[in-house]
Amino acid sequence: MVTLSPGMLLIADPFLKDPNFSRTVILLCEHEEKGSFGFVINRLFDQQLDALIPDVLRTNIPVYYGGPVQVDTIHFVHQQPELIRGGVEIIPGIYWGGEFDNVVELLNNGTLDLNKIKFFIGYSGWTTGQLEEELKEKSWIPSSSSPSLVFEPQEQQIWQLSLKHLGSNFAMMANFPIDPSLN
Template sequence: MAKLLPAAGVLLIADPFLKDPNFMRTVVFLCEHQDEGSFGFVLNRQYDFTLDQLMASAEGMPITVYYGGPVQMDTIHFLHQFPDKIPGGFEVTDGIYWGGDFETAVSLLKSGDIEVSGIRFFIGYSGWAEGQLQGELKEKSWITSRGTSKLIFHEDFNAIWKDALLELGGDYEQLVNYPIDPQLN
């Protein structure tokens, strides 16, 4: 598979040897990439609090929130698959939307008009300054792939990193078995 350049809709799959504690064994979904910088959300790291613990408007809704990244940890974002029901979202790629009217999303979840399986909430986000992500790609910190609904809304967040590599096939399949610290092997 050809290496994808960073762009909206691309997944950044952490190299098995990436040691940064914010991104070790993570998969980041890029929502935007421009010369000035990039941003996205870590898909496979669960946050310590649920949505109802973070937002009064979500009372009674113990929905999982994911750690989107280390930037602006006082903000909540969401990805979803309901553009016809949640106004104001931005299509990142193939039926995957970022943001929109938060109160509408919460109201639709409360009423059962949308399923939790088609929406993901994130606290904070992952961001890169101008040229920073390109530098990390040159250092081979990230493996790129196309973002898919199957991975972004995966029912088992612990399997996203492994499944993203397995989808790439070939030599990438071997990476799932690499130890976090090869010196301990």
């Protein structure tokens, strides 16, 4: 069994049927005995940040569907700790959260590099032992992450790239049909 830790990726099995997680990749931000949480990094939400947060004046900032839990909350991961106060480093080069007022100010004055920050509505969460059970059921393929995968600008390619990152045995899974019975 793989030891889970913050910063890992959870790659949805090609045949995972749950519509919240089909062909998704989750960045695990916290994993403790009491539970785990992370963000789906490859599913765009249908609204942009300025539509959700009126204080954000800059337009065309994408928001990702972080998961089905608390979809009335905004979260973020970034690579700009020198600018964003209060973030927590989850692996080298990737930080989770920080002072949101600080982020809004930096967005509005154009200081932040939008290629180095990702916003999420909601999150993905698991109670005690739930994620371990899903791993036993092979719903998820755990993997190491990298800033280049997490902040890949072509979000529709992240699932395939994550599988290919694991080597040739997994790379062929990237081309599996969603429903093999239709093949």
